[in-house]
Amino acid sequence: MPLEDLLxxxxxxxxxxxxxxxxxxxxxxxxxxxxxxxxxxxxxxHHLNVRSEDRRLLILYTLQKTGYRHVLTPEELEELRQHExxxxxxxxxxxxxxxxxASIQRDIETFEEVWKLHTPTSLRHTRxxxxxxxxxxxxxxxxxxxxxxxxxxxxYRQDFVEIVASERQxxxxxxxxxxxxxxxxxxxxxxxxxxxxxxxxxxxxxxxxTRPQPAxxxxxxxxxxxxxxxxxxxxxxxxxxxxVLARGRVQVSPRHKPEETITLEPGQFTEVVEDQPPTPPRRxxxxxxxxxxxxxxxxxxxxxxxIRTLEDRxxxxxxxxxxxxxxxxxxxxEAEQPIEEIIQALALTLGAKVEQLDARxxxxxxxxx
Amino acid sequence: MDExxxxxxxxxxxxxxxxxxxxxxxxxxxxxxxxxxxxxPYRPELVDDLVQNTLLRIHQGLPQLRRxxxxxxxxxxxxxxxxxxxYRGRYQPKETSYDPVETPVQGDTHTEAAQLDLEKAMKRLxxxxxxxxxxxxxxxxYAEIARLLQTTEGAVKMxxxxxxEQMRKWLLxxxxxxxxxxxxxxx
Numbered sequence: 096m097p098l099e100d101l102l103x104x105x106x107x108x109x110x111x112x113x114x115x116x117x118x119x120x121x122x123x124x125x126x127x128x129x130x131x132x133x134x135x136x137x138x139x140x141h142h143l144n145v146r147s148e149d150r151r152l153l154i155l156y157t158l159q160k161t162g163y164r165h166v167l168t169p170e171e172l173e174e175l176r177q178h179e180x181x182x183x184x185x186x187x188x189x190x191x192x193x194x195x196x197a198s199i200q201r202d203i204e205t206f207e208e209v210w211k212l213h214t215p216t217s218l219r220h221t222r223x224x225x226x227x228x229x230x231x232x233x234x235x236x237x238x239x240x241x242x243x244x245x246x247x248x249x250x251y252r253q254d255f256v257e258i259v260a261s262e263r264q265x266x267x268x269x270x271x272x273x274x275x276x277x278x279x280x281x282x283x284x285x286x287x288x289x290x291x292x293x294x295x296x297x298x299x300x301x302x303x304x305t306r307p308q309p310a311x312x313x314x315x316x317x318x319x320x321x322x323x324x325x326x327x328x329x330x331x332x333x334x335x336x337x338x339v340l341a342r343g344r345v346q347v348s349p350r351h352k353p354e355e356t357i358t359l360e361p362g363q364f365t366e367v368v369e370d371q372p373p374t375p376p377r378r379x380x381x382x383x384x385x386x387x388x389x390x391x392x393x394x395x396x397x398x399x400x401x402i403r404t405l406e407d408r409x410x411x412x413x414x415x416x417x418x419x420x421x422x423x424x425x426x427x428x429e430a431e432q433p434i435e436e437i438i439q440a441l442a443l444t445l446g447a448k449v450e451q452l453d454a455r456x457x458x459x460x461x462x463x464x
Numbered sequence: 465m466d467e468x469x470x471x472x473x474x475x476x477x478x479x480x481x482x483x484x485x486x487x488x489x490x491x492x493x494x495x496x497x498x499x500x501x502x503x504x505p506y507r508p509e510l511v512d513d514l515v516q517n518t519l520l521r522i523h524q525g526l527p528q529l530r531r532x533x534x535x536x537x538x539x540x541x542x543x544x545x546x547x548x549x550x551y552r553g554r555y556q557p558k559e560t561s562y563d564p565v566e567t568p569v570q571g572d573t574h575t576e577a578a579q580l581d582l583e584k585a586m587k588r589l590x591x592x593x594x595x596x597x598x599x600x601x602x603x604x605x606y607a608e609i610a611r612l613l614q615t616t617e618g619a620v621k622m623x624x625x626x627x628x629e630q631m632r633k634w635l636l637x638x639x640x641x642x643x644x645x646x647x648x649x650x651x
Binding site for chain 2: 103105106131132135136138139140142143150151154158163165166167168189190191194195197198199202203205206208209210212213214261262277278279297298
């Protein structure tokens, strides 16, 4: 029996489910094996002890932790207090605890969006009655105006290019800039405005070509990132955007208040949360933050640190003298770049020479002047 | 619509104003429909049921709402609880005992030893595989798990299949080991 049929039952076409049911009814051996797998699945369910009370607690806990404490009643807050130890245990036992919270947070964000979209600004009974004639004229003008706007909008939308990455994918924009998209990232741009990109969801690394005008602008649901020529990573959801700068310079501003701009220097990070100004720039480990790109970014780090990363990634040994090891380096290493090429480039930059001692060992020493 | 207006509407409903009630529930129906359509786009046939059940929750809870200006918070929680009831499997049709998606019944007997073995087997899985199994058992569909872990649905399914095969293999090995020891002690 294919295990896939059991695990992915809910996605099987109806006729496949029907055939399997018939097989199960007619073939006892088949049914026994099926039940064995089913028992394991059920045992797992019991092992994790998924209780409906836990689901309720997780919802209340997420509300409390994500700025929605005010929506909880005093009874609910008390309930959370009473189950504090249990929640602590859950967070330690469940590997997926952060994802469970993230999913609930996304539910909350979606609710906020639909609430904004579907809540009228005034109630019907409070509206003042206008004379019928004025109504007719206003309605007619509105229809004509809406028609014109809609036509323009549809024309504009028709030409929009939207890309959803199913795997890590590099996209070349019409102006020559490049974007590396993490799986599930969603991006859109209009060919007539190639320096203005809408980054809707996920993680992406932008490598923007230097050009004085127009500035390259990435628009996320909550922020604008304006650049002139640079490499930076962006991670966005519908309510928050995180920007990490690897090279060059960018300005980040919230969409609701574009005047509240901050400027990032290489190696710095900021975050814009809905309706908030950007957080002050702070230094982060860009190698780690941008590791998902497959590229290695280093900004003003000691050579020894870069060497350690290379040794781990390539399984080689690189010997450097102590003085050289303290030299500060700034480097960007492409994914799958051969180690020999990287070491040669490093040596050239540092004015050092390379010796290959065996297949996996290299030595970097300062050239004698 | 600001909080004062919500309060006004709720107070009118409490005073028996049927028009206010219709207006509120029509509005909430549209809103909840949009919410569930966005959250579970892969099960459009269930949206009606989810909306109706959430409205029922709201209808039943409205008289107990102490602060009428908190209607939004009340609706938010009702929608979240209903959505997680869906993940729990409340909306799953239970056709035959063979359906593996059927939510297991609480209280099934499992020996302590079997639980220990299962815990051992779970611990031998990679953290990533454990994470996926946990999310699946919490009721998330594979597409949602892939989105939460920023990977593809295919990769998630492959991990689940491998993890289940590995766990079954380990559990069988431990079972055989125990039987061997018991036989050895008997002779």
